[in-house]
Amino acid sequence: MDKVDLDSPHSMGTTIIGVTYNGGVVLGADSRTSTGVYVANRASDKITKLTDNVYICRSGSAADSQVLSDYVRYFLHQHTIQLDQPATVKVAANLARLLSYNNKDMLQTGLIVGGWSKHEGGKIFGIPLGGTIIEQPFAIGGSGSSYLYGFFDQAWKDGMTKEEAEALVVKAVSLAIARDGASGGVVRTVTIDKDGPERKFYPGDKLQLWHEEMEPQNSLLDIWGGATAASPEPMRE
C-alpha cells in the first residue's frame, strides 16, 4: 500500500489569470489548495486584496504567498497614507517584486498583480518565480497555466469589453481545471475598474462541460428510472 504523505506543505497547484480590458482588469483563479495529494481546501480564495483598487493572484506555496501579500499590504497601506491618494498598480507590483527577488532562495510563489488607478487605468503585472517583473496585457500563472498558452495565443484579443474579458477568464480557468490535477473547485473572479472591485463566483457544477465530461446526475436511478420505466439498455459486452 503506497504511503500517502499528509504532511506535505500546503501548495496551491493553481490556475491564476489576469486580463486587461477596455476600462479595467479581470483577475481569475481556481480554488484548490492541496497538501500533497489531499485537497486541504476546495474553496480557497487565491485573489487577495492589497488595496481597494489593487488585488493579487497567488500561486505556489500557500504560506509564502500569504505572508508576502501580507507584507505588501502592510507597506502599501503606509505608502497610501504618505501619498494621500490610492497607490498605483505599478507600486504594488514593485513591492511584491522586491520581496520576491530579494528572497528568491527561500520563496516559491508566482504572482499576478492587477488593478486600476487613475493614472494608469487597468494594469496587469506578472511576477514569476525568481522575481522578474513584467507588465503584460494579460498574464497566466500556476500549474494549470501550462494548458492555457495555446488557448490564449488563439483567444486573446486587444480592446475587449468587460463582459468578453470576464467570459474569457472563466472559460480559461475552467479549461485548466479540466486538465490540471492541481486545479479545481470553483472559479473566482474579481473585476476592477474605476468604480472599484467586484467579486464573482462560479461554482464548479455550473461551468461549461468540456471534452469527455458528462452532465452531472443525482443518481444512476434517475437515468435508469424505475424497474418498469423505459430505460436504456444496460451496458453489456
Place this chain on the structure above:
Amino acid sequence: MEDTNSKNSLLVDDIQRTQYPYVTGTSVIGIKYKDGILIAADMGGWRSAGQMVWWCVLMKLGGCDVVGCGLVEGDVVGGGNGCGVVALVGSYGSTLRYKSVERLKAIGKHSLLGASGEISDFQELLRYLDDLTLQDNMWDDGNSLGPKEVHSYLTRVMYNRRNKFNPLWNSLVLGGVKNGEKYLGTVNMIGVHYQDNHVATGFGNHLAVPILRDEWKEDLSFEDGVRLLEKCMRVLLYRDRSAVNKLQIAKITEGDVSISPPYSLKTFWDFEAFKNPTASAEGSW
C-alpha cells in the same frame, strides 16, 4: 575566545546562495561599425519546465545534464576544477513564457547594455545602474559615465558577486561611443570580461562569432552592419532552441542611443534537400 558557531567552509552553509535561473533570455550579439556600435537580441523569455542539472563550478563554469547520476539537490561536489553545489536534477523541456522581453537598455547618454540569462537579475542590474547614473548626474560637472566606465563597474559587480557564491546569472554586452571612441565589451556571471570588435553571449559565441570573425571588417556601413547581425540572428534562429523570431537591434553613435521597434526575420525552408530527406534511409532523420 573561539567562536564555535562560525562555519569555516563556504559551501557547508545554512543559506543556499548559489541560485539557478528561472526566466532566461538567450544570445546577445554586438559589433562595432563605422559610426558606433550595433547590438542585437531577441525578445524571448524562457522558463525551464521541470528542472535542470546545474552543476555550477564557480571557479570554472561547467554544466552537465547527466541523467540518473545519483546526484540530488544540495549535494556538494568536488573535483580537480574546483567545487560547487548541485542545484537541480533532471531535465525536460521548456516553455516560452514571455515573447516581449526587452533585453536591450540604454545606460546614460553613451552606452547600451544587452543581457542574456536570468531576467530578474538583469532588472536588478538596471536598478544598480540607475543609481550609478543618478550619482554621476548629481556631480553636475559636465562629465558623464562612458561605456568603458560602465563596463568596469559591471565587471566589478559581477566578479564580486561570484566571489560570494551569489552570482547575477547573466552574460552582458556593453557597447557605447564617447568622444569619438567606440567601445564594445562583455562580462559574464563568473566575472570573465574582455573587449573586442565583436562579442556575443551564450549560443552566439559558438554560432555567431565564427561568422563575425570571417565577415566583420573595420568601418562597416550601417546597412552592412545590420545585415551582418541579421545573418547571425537568423543562424541562431535556426539552431538555438531558445531563440525566438522577434528581435530588436540597437544603434549607439556619438550623439544617440536608439533601439529599433520589435520585428521578425524571414526564414528559409524551401530546399529540395529538406523535402524528402529520409527517402533513401527510412527511419533515419
